[in-house]
Amino acid sequence: MKKVFAAALGILTAIGGFVDIGDLVTNAVVGSRFGMSLVWVVVVGVVGICLFASMAGRVTAVSGRATFEIIRERLGPRAAGANLVASFAINLLTLTAEIGGIALALHLASSVEPRLWIPVAGLAVWLVLWRVKFQIMENVAGLMGLLLVGFAVALFLLGPDWGELLRQAVPPSPPGTEHPASYWYYAVALFGAAMTPYEVFFFSSGAVEERWTAKDLSTNRVNVLVGFPLGGLLSVAIAACAAVVLLPAGIEVSSLSQIVLPVAQAGGVLLLALVIVGIVAATFGAALETALSSGYTVAQYLGWSWGKFRRPARAARFHLTMIVALLLGVGILMTSVDPIAVTEMSVVFSAVALPLTYVPILVVANDPEYMGEHVNGRVVNALGTVYLVIVVVAAVAAIPLMIATGAGS
Template identity: 30%
Template sequence: MKISKHLNIGPAAMVAAAFIGPGTVVTASLAGARFGYALLWALLFAVIASVVLQEMAARLGVVTQRGLGENIRETFQQPLARFAAITLVASAILVGNAAYQGGNIAGASLGIRALAGNAGLPGWGFNPWAVVIALLAFVLLWSGSYRLIEKSLVALVGLMSLAFLATFAISRPDIGGFLQGLLVPRIPEGAALTVIALIGTTVVPYNLFLHSSSASQKWRDARELPLARGDLLFSIPLGGLISIAIVGTAAAAFFRHQLELQGAGDIAATMRPLFGDLATTLMGIGLFAAGISSALTAPLAAAYALCGILGLRPDLRSNAFRAIWVAVLVTGTGVAALELKPVKVIWFAQVANGLLLPVITAFLLWEMNTSRLGEYRNSPWQNLAGLLVLLVTVMLGGRSLMSAFGLL
């Protein structure tokens, strides 16, 4: 999608579509409902960190014409080191995708139900919307057309932007409290895991694989790096703005009115008496777009990452590539269709990804300093920014572990 001759939107919009899923809606909504605007700074940090890391991933893909998984496999030739690298990467991808995909499809279903006035099939113990959404995702992925998938995801990001930003405006947030939460870092009591979850829902390890692989397909020459960076600087901050708007909406709707929030479905239903039918409709549209976009990108990213790291051909039409995304999609569909409660699983995935992020960040930094990048290797300033992100994620990860085990 071309916004102008200077701005070519694509791979980074896919990344934004990936991290603005039901997991983001759940995590950001819970953060706003429980802590008001206090944790907005964590999302601002996450957006900056995401820009730093995704720029490296895109540069790696465009310059080497290979994804992060393929580059890691090429770097680690020694059998034991390669086995360790493959195990760590596969763990990060499988934990994230196994936990997310059911929530992605269930989240899209919640959006449809909100739009339909919670219409369902009582007594079935089965969610037919999950199958409909999964079939839609299946058709788009099976097409094997990168351009079709990219255009679909760009459109969904646009729809999400309109829905969630309009909902934020309707909720009439406290602008003073909003700005203070955005610019003054603090961690209220009991919020350490929520901080990790907010970072984990924005800087997702598998997005580094998705971005590097998709950028290598979109742009074939290092001279096109300015286009890749323009895409990045437009799409990632837009995705962050959506997350920030969701926190602000939940803070205005729940924290301000001292209402309890149990899950993503509650926010659409509770907005009706507070802000009217329009807010509920917009939230339903946003949830649907978030769910279907992530239901597309999670299997796609898993296939890119695992094919790359296992030395298989990362081709949209190859049997191995299709087998991986079909497995992820079918697993998620089963969880969502049987209505197994996804909120706790999604929460676990956010925390797990926040803890796994330092490992994948370290791999990326290693790759960005190898000789195969030539003049496009990281500069000292880029390495410093990457190391700062790595240090902060390690510190926050350590704090969350201590909190989880009752040591804080």
């Protein structure tokens, strides 16, 4: 049983990070417009986040220090401060999207206006952060989020033409009805959804919460190799469901009800109910992660006491930072901004910010003063260098592609 729950951190990170509202929306949009022609980006993203999180987890386990503590030390206070501002802003944007995702999922289940659910969602996230232990939080949210496997079940029940789905995916190319610039814009968005920086903030800080040491490197590998590939498979299932049902009907995703339409068509009310519970759990787990990441980044940079393993009174500024982030997220959503639009923006800007955290982790993972005998090997370094190029290209291309395509429209 202990080995089963050893993967809980990775499962929560994957379900609440890889398969959050950003991934749900982006994969459904891509499937409804491009079919399976962008599934290769999911594969690239899964390998990339496995590499990134594995290095971050190994650095934390060996050094005993979380990501932003290391970033401040390696970059200095000024450069790390600029990194903090950018990371916190994008993290806040993502947190806003996740709270909006919870509200949309609850609206889908109850037909109650989403704006009425927004403060309820924010309060619920705060209560869990305030009162629930870290291990209980990760186990419950992660395992309930596994109900998103309902998308995979729906795909099989739909009985698609598997050969046609394969022809859409291989060789990858934009459909004749779509402009190449839009194709590459959504490729960057999918990559950003897969490799959001907050996943790594949460993963490495969670390793400190669970008191990992060099003896826990095998647990790090289990978390990474179970959690993120699982998230990738669920992402492909979401895109495939949209490709089978929405693409032929000419339906472009603009609401959560359209995302789950293939599930309702394939499995009826029961499967739809299970998937909605999974969406609530996944978006709630992601809201927990992003709220925690807001507190982690600021507290680690400023040297404050932090962590859920400490009572709130002993880490008051850490908890206050999370409360402020939650209030800001709720406040933004109460202005009637579209949560789907916020989601699409958050994944693109995640790609823009990715080099800020990827580069320091890659450097430290090669530093024998930090890592001793656990520095990156040749294969990991070669792969890390390839992904450094991909990360930088995606970051540079994101804003021009957004402007050129009108955010993919």
